[in-house]
Amino acid sequence: MNPNPILRQELSAALSARGLPTHGFIGAASLHRYVSRVEPRLRDAWGLDAMRGALVAALPYDPAKPAAMPGSQYGIIGAFAAAHHYAALARLLKAAAADISKSGAYARSDFRVAVNSPLPEKSLAVLAGLAFIGRSSLAISDAYGPACVLGALFLPFDPLDIDAKAAADDRSAAFAPGALCGACRACVDACPVGAIAGPGASEPGMARARCIQHWASDAESWRLPEELPPAVAAAWGSRLYGCDECVRACPYLAGSFEPLHGKASPAASAAALLLAKEARPGPCVDLNLLIAADEDALKRWKAGSALGFGWFGAHAIRRNARMALLSYLEPFGI
Ligand code: SF4
Ligand code: SF4
Structure with a gap:
């Protein structure tokens, strides 16, 4: 053709x-x-x-x-979701x-x-x-x-x-993961669980089995914190879903949020393209509300959002919310 x-x-x-x-x-x-x-x-x-x-x-x-939600125990949703x-x-x-x-x-x-x-x-x-x-x-x-x-x-x-x-x-x-990164290792150092291989490693790239985002989106293979790799459990923090650390660390990302030609940044212009139903659930959510919500309410909450997958059910949302709540109750590794 x-x-x-x-x-x-x-x-x-x-x-x-x-x-x-x-x-x-x-x-x-x-x-x-x-x-x-x-x-x-x-x-x-x-x-x-x-x-x-x-x-x-x-x-x-x-x-x-995201800015903290004053007065509440909130969970953070990764910026991509x-x-x-x-x-x-x-x-x-x-x-x-x-x-x-x-x-x-x-x-x-x-x-x-x-x-x-x-x-x-x-x-x-x-x-x-x-x-x-x-x-x-x-x-x-x-x-x-x-x-x-x-x-x-x-x-x-x-x-x-x-x-x-x-x-x-x-x-x-x-x-090839990292082949064009030069001497940069910003994401390697930013990852709270050491999931990203540094320059010269024999197995370059990110090890999914150590990544917090991987475990946050794994709806089936764990239910309790002690079933997670200890480093993942210790570094979970207030995340409900997603982890932005390796994204935030990358020096290439400035083009997303810096104003372009004195006008809005590309990210702000892109945000303006979102329909109201696409601009949710937002970056923070009250964890206690999620944990208390019944199955129908959780279904409605995630419906039409980037968390709306069938496989990411109410039990996974409540499980992640309980995990995030621990960061407000226990002083470990946050
Ligand atoms: S998403 Fe978070 S845990 Fe996973 S590799 Fe990136 S920084 Fe590490
Ligand atoms: S932060 Fe970005 S440029 Fe630096 S090593 Fe990681 S992926 Fe490469």
Whole structure:
């Protein structure tokens, strides 16, 4: 299939008009190699064999520590999940696909969206030239560092008229965790549980089994603090869900929250794109209210939010809330 740079330009303009100026493209050759490594069930689910290219976009957020809620014992929700950035990004990508389909060249159904999906999305961001994989194993975008959510719009046409394979090969170092981090070890030092390997380590990247976020989102394999790795239990603090320390430490993230050209920061502009239903549950929540809430109330609380997964049930919310409450009762390692 011939490349279609005109549609690429139209799509780029549609994305920018909808508030997503930071995006990149993957051509047919690179996408084909990516798809060949994706599990068949996921290839089928996203119809990837019919796709000829992809657009990857970044939606920034501000990972600043939330202000304390006076007088309450509150739990902190990681900045990436405090609002439903994923839903907003998926909505905007779908809208851009609808914009393009008005030309009649392709139907809206010829496009597919992947945001916070089981597909290897970080690899797509690297292939699109938007990011490299940091020591923290996070995708470090050139524009916002790790302080953004990433999503893909798969395209029925090849958007690139250059040798995409050569461009992708040039970025091979960007896939190796930490290979482009230079001497920086800020996230290594910031991680409260030592989950991130330092420069020169034989096994680079982040060890999930030590990561607080991993355990906070594991709804099944533990119920009591003593079932957690001791370092994770000791460092849990007031987190209800998520951990922002390795994001906050990264020097690349300044582009997300610094004012741009004397105007609002990219994160503030992105926050303005959120619908009211996407701008919740917010960064802090009263732990005692969560623990006392019945199953229906907890379902309503998490519904439509980034915590709204079916697998993250009421028992996991209450369990994490009890864990966070300990930080107000016990003086260990907080
Ligand atoms: S999310 Fe937190 S615990 Fe996990 S690697 Fe990052 S800093 Fe460490
Ligand atoms: S904090 Fe430093 S070492 Fe960690 S991902 Fe960012 S640039 Fe790389």
